Amino acid sequence: MSGGTGHHLAIYNFGLHVGPSGDPRIDGFLHREPFNWQAALRSEGFVARSGYQGEPGPESWGLQVFPRFIEGSGFESGPSSLSLWHDLESLMAFTYSGVHADALKNARHWNQKQSWPPLVLWWVKAGSKPDWRDAVMRLEHLADHGPSAFAFTFKTAFDPFGLPASIDRGRVKAISASNLKRQADLLEAVLTLPV
Structure with missing residues (x-):
């Protein structure tokens, strides 16, 4: 599925760390976070991301x-992100390969085991930005009702028009390979970081 549908794919994720800010157990996460966002900027299909109030950046x-x-x-807050992508394939390629894949591999060291879905996907009109409140509502809806066109996952995906969607795995693989070339220096640095 291409980004030529007049829509962008939104993703929101939320978790809880194993310790509060300043706890050395979450240092590995904090050291990797800027690398993840740099990798996103270099990834095919990335559109934009929300920043965080009171912090430098978007x-x-x-x-x-x-x-x-x-x-x-x-906790009063938890690690979460909200971003927009052109399509399922570009988001999947970023999420499960390269710099971000290293973070996923090590997430069990920094995050508590979850009883809720780790992420939720939905489509928005191109040019619009979802807000945090909408993202939270969709994650809770997914947890309560399972996947639908309103709130879904990679495993059970929908297209912008509410129809079941299949992910082009060959395209994901090709995008991943292309992204890895653009992220090579970032990945090299990340692999030297302590967990």
Whole structure:
């Protein structure tokens, strides 16, 4: 599926760390985060991402809120991101290869085991930006009702018009290979970082 549909694919993810800010157990995550965003900027199909209020970088897409899964955790915030991509294949290529794949491989060291979906996908009109509140609502909807055109996953995906979608694995592989060339120096640096 191409980005020529007049839509962009939104992704929101949310987790909880194993310790508070300043805890050395999450240093590996914090050291990798800027590399992940640099890798996204160099990846085919990346459109834009929300920043975080009070932090340098892109503007925040509304007031950042968190899903109900944070309740009782003792945390006021959790690692989360909100971004836009051209299509399923470009997002999948970024997510599961290169710099970001290294972060996924090590996430169990930094994040608590989740009882909720780690991410949610949905389509937005090109030129519009989803906000944090909408993202949270969609993650909770996915957790409560399973995948639908309103809130879905890579495993059960939908196209911008609400029809079931299949992912072109060959295209994912080709994009991954192309991205790896553009991320080579970042990946080399990331692989030297402690977990």
